[in-house]
Amino acid sequence: MRGLLIKDLINLKSYGKTVLITIGFFIAFSIVTKNTSMVTTMVIMYASMLPITSITFDERAKWERFALAMPIPREHFVISKYLLGLIMMLSGIIITSLVNMGITFTLGNENDMRTSILTLLTMTVFGVLYLSAILPVIFKMGVEKARIIMIGILIIPSVLIILLAQSSLPILSRLKSLQITPLFILIIILSVMIAVTISISASIKIFSKREF
């Protein structure tokens, strides 16, 4: 497992420059607009995409066949991609938290602390759920064939959210006054953990049947 993660991190390093430039651009954007929503959204989204990028690299090199010919259990291969996602998301959370705090305490942030935390929490939850939904599909059919489904999984909830935001359903006003209580966060964390567990076991099942 460690070997796989090291391999992924070394490979993503080559991609690192592009990532840093992009993040730098969004940080600059936040500084100018004094609004950190954009940087939070983009960094977390980027982080959740990196395991998919690493699978693309693997597929291009036909690494899976070689990896599975070595003493690497198939479940380790699967779990390593989730772990990579976790590492990247945590890094994303740290970066965006620092940017948020930096801008809030120096320039002043248009968003209050509650909005910043909510944005970060929402994006992290979406990122993790997105990965949990897409990874089993990718393990089944490969990144290339899963591309349409990946876009679908991204667009359909976004459209639904936009439609919901434009509607005048009573749930909206209730959402606005939603308190971020510890219980609320606990429920969110538990739900996400259940989703991830289901996703991992589905991926392992799918990947162990795949032929290389």
Next chain:
Amino acid sequence: MYALEINNLKKDYKDFSIDIDYLHLKKGCIMGFIGENGAGKSTTIKLILNLINRNNGDIKIMEKDNIEHQNEIKQQIGIVFDESYFHDGLKVKDISKIMGNIYHQWDKGCFQKYIKKFKLPTDKILKDFSRGMKMKLSIAVALSHNAKFLIMDEATSGLDPIVRDEILDVFLDFMQDEDHTIFISSHITSDLEKIADYITFIHDGKIKFSESKDKLLSDYGILKCSNDEFDFINKSAIIGYRKGKFGTEALVLKNKLQQNHHIIDNPSIEDIMLFHVRSERS
């Protein structure tokens, strides 16, 4: 003791199937696995490595089931495929770091010894390596974790004769330890003729023969005679023949020929393979 035992192996595809009743490779030997493209060589190797699921049968590597004990077995197997499956952006030192975290017995010093021996650049990314360099790197990896059994799928194909010869010498070096075994598939039969102890020929998913190389080369002969003479040859001696305007060439089992006044040349492994597949049958 056998390094590899395959019994009643079956794998079905829509228009092709692998059906191997029996294939055994003794420890300490090199077996060349030959056959034309699409005969089932790579599929068999994938089945041995459990990269694809079998429909039936069992495979034992070093007397252990290849699925049940696969991680333990794979620690002791060196793999070389027909191309390098490392990512283009990696460097030699990255590979050593990755492999050191995959193989328990990764020997960094041994790896570096092979990198030097093969004159592989350590400052370049693999994208800038030639095909020969990439293959040498794969072989260096396969030999640097104290593997006892090398499994190679077309490892020498696509390489020039000089690189191939250099690599064959490395394999012979590896075989200095009597515990070591090699199973190598190739359609370059001349390479196998140089190093193999046993030759196994697969055709259309089935094993046509699996014999010691010396026995094959001494048992078989290429008979050359006129078409008229050919009609009087004992048919049970003939494996396959090619009739031309000026005479007939046939692969024969020498000990079944009744008269011994015929011109009989020594065959190559390639001749034996071609006559088994492409010639007319008696």
